[in-house]
Amino acid sequence: MISTLIYRSRLGPSFEPSKLEELVCVSQSRNAALKISGILLFDGTHFLQVLEGPLESVNRLYDKINQDPRHDSVVELMRDYAPKRHFENLGMTLFDLRSDSPRTVLRSVIVAGALKFNLASDGRVYKFIKSFIRGSWRDQNLPQSEPASWCFVPDRSLVRASPGPLFVDQPCQFAIQPIVEPLRGQISSFEALIRSPGGGSPQDYFASIPAERIHEADLLSKEWAFALAKKIGIGSHKLSINLLPMSLVNIPGAVDILLDQITRNGLVPEQVIVEVTEDEVISGYDEFTTAIMQLRSAGIGLAIDDFGAGFAGLSLLTKFQPGELKIDRSIITDIHLHGPKQAILNAIVKCCAGLEISVVAEGVEKVEEWCWLEAAGIKHFQGYLFARPALNGVPAISWPVKVRR
Ligand SMILES: Cc1cc2nc3c(=O)[nH]c(=O)nc-3n(C[C@H](O)[C@H](O)[C@H](O)COP(=O)(O)O)c2cc1C
Incomplete structure (x- = not known):
């Protein structure tokens, strides 16, 4: 059984986005060792991450990520279970929305989900990714005071x-x-x-x-x-x-x-x-x-x-x-x-x-x-x-x- 978890978070004030590559590099090898696959999207202020793998490993990693001061306002969006992975790449792939158009990023995300039918366009994982890339999730989330x-x-x-x-x-x-x-x-x-x-x-x-x-x-x-x-x-x-x-x-x-x-x-x-x-x-x-x-x-x-x-x-x-x-x-x-x-x-x-x-x-x-x-x-x-x-x-x-x- 593969457990899938999606969360959204906001870049913390103390984290410099130029350090993102470094974070991803370390995370890739750690995730691979834990048999976790998935992607991390960053739009300049917010992250959306898909983590998938054995239930225990996903939960333990999410607990750690939750405590990480480099981001805040961590909101769990989805937990689900599937017969196989949406993303075949063990590790983690970063998609930086600051450098490409939403359309290009969406296309590369679909390619990254190695077997296309694993990332079905009517599935919730795909829809969460799409609404993050398009920015439409913001309509539901009005700015709140600190x-x-x-x-x-x-x-x-x-x-x-x-x-x-x-x-x-x-x-x-x-x-x-x-x-x-x-x-x-x-x-x-x-x-x-x-x-x-x-x-x-x-x-x-x-x-x-x-x-x-x-x-x-x-x-x-x-x-x-x-x-x-x-x-x-x-x-x-x-x-x-x-x-x-x-x-x-x-x-x-x-x-x-x-x-x-x-x-x-x-x-x-x-x-x-x-x-x-x-x-x-x-x-x-x-x-x-x-x-x-x-x-x-x-x-x-x-x-x-x-x-x-x-x-x-x-x-x-x-x-x-x-x-x-x-x-x-x-x-x-x-x-x-x-x-x-x-x-x-x-x-x-x-x-x-x-x-x-x-x-x-x-x-x-x-x-x-x-x-x-x-x-x-x-x-x-x-x-x-x-x-x-x-x-x-x-x-x-x-x-x-x-x-x-
Ligand atoms: C947005 C974001 C995404 C992260 N994703 C991962 C990840 O996929 N895998 C990982 O090992 N650490 C990730 N981290 C780092 C973890 O929060 C944590 O620093 C890391 O697991 C090391 O924890 P440890 O030193 O307590 O073992 C992420 C951090 C942030 C801010």
């Missing part, structure tokens, strides 16, 4: 902290995590995340409840989220809560119960956003649609949560379009390093722009992820980079500030 040009300054002005539950006989607790618009320095909403009585995860909380009472407990627990919001004084900020979709369907008068909880705690329906995930809805779309109509008629906002995790979420999006769509952390984590995640995210952003849906990136932890996502057009973020959830309180929020050089 992660190193930002520092994060904590703002503690809204911090509220409580050592324990705020009310007697509370069956669960809530932690508050802000969703922010970092470049405007604004809070989009506060999300109330359910915790077990001991402060454990939502899974801990729901595991302690008999299956037949899950939906009732889910709906009634929101009372404590609204009570917390009242106690800490969220003012006119929005509050996002999670609700199992079937809680709206299975509990008679669920929306009225929710509205009663909201008003009793001094909030208004327009400041509440109900976040739902698709997995449970699948069994009862019709009933769910009725509940959504009721919620929206009452003025409550809607969000699809964990979009892209498990069930794709696309099916739910065809049925109803919420005001907000939250992209699951599994797509967000290390997005700056991963071409397939980037392509999926760009498509989601485009789709939501067409439907006028706000997009929130969940689970943002690294400044590199945030810079990439901002460049892709996302404005709303949730994650440890900005604020960690605070049990029974409001956490400090770290706002990005441009470093002056």
Whole structure:
């Protein structure tokens, strides 16, 4: 089995392109010894490299290349497996786009793929090479700010902290995590995340409840989220809560119960956003649609949560379009390093722009992820980079500030 890996990277500031020949010369013999074949393309600012050979050798070499300070912004574009090589030349061949026209380079690449049919023009390897040579990959990759040009300054002005539950006989607790618009320095909403009585995860909380009472407990627990919001004084900020979709369907008068909880705690329906995930809805779309109509008629906002995790979420999006769509952390984590995640995210952003849906990136932890996502057009973020959830309180929020050089 031959493993194929393609990545793209950017020339590092400390690497002089005149040293490229030397790098290629050393790499050629190393690759040949590892039974690795492939090509390296350079257009003056960016590299595209195809590495192919035994899986272990390709992985080990890619790990090394990834750490190499002579280039940065390394993005993995493709991993695939094939019965034979696309390039028969063990070692590595350099194609320098600065010296030849795209057409000439493309022709020589095809010749370098010794057996032409190994580099089929409808195959992904050929298409990646072609889009790099033509420069069309740049259309999908807007310029982003340098992660190193930002520092994060904590703002503690809204911090509220409580050592324990705020009310007697509370069956669960809530932690508050802000969703922010970092470049405007604004809070989009506060999300109330359910915790077990001991402060454990939502899974801990729901595991302690008999299956037949899950939906009732889910709906009634929101009372404590609204009570917390009242106690800490969220003012006119929005509050996002999670609700199992079937809680709206299975509990008679669920929306009225929710509205009663909201008003009793001094909030208004327009400041509440109900976040739902698709997995449970699948069994009862019709009933769910009725509940959504009721919620929206009452003025409550809607969000699809964990979009892209498990069930794709696309099916739910065809049925109803919420005001907000939250992209699951599994797509967000290390997005700056991963071409397939980037392509999926760009498509989601485009789709939501067409439907006028706000997009929130969940689970943002690294400044590199945030810079990439901002460049892709996302404005709303949730994650440890900005604020960690605070049990029974409001956490400090770290706002990005441009470093002056
Ligand atoms: C754009 C680029 C492509 C590279 N390609 C290869 C390669 O194909 N094979 C190789 O051995 N090293 C390649 N290197 C160099 C490796 O990053 C690394 O320096 C080399 O494997 C030696 O690592 P070591 O001294 O830790 O063994 C490349 C470096 C850059 C910047």
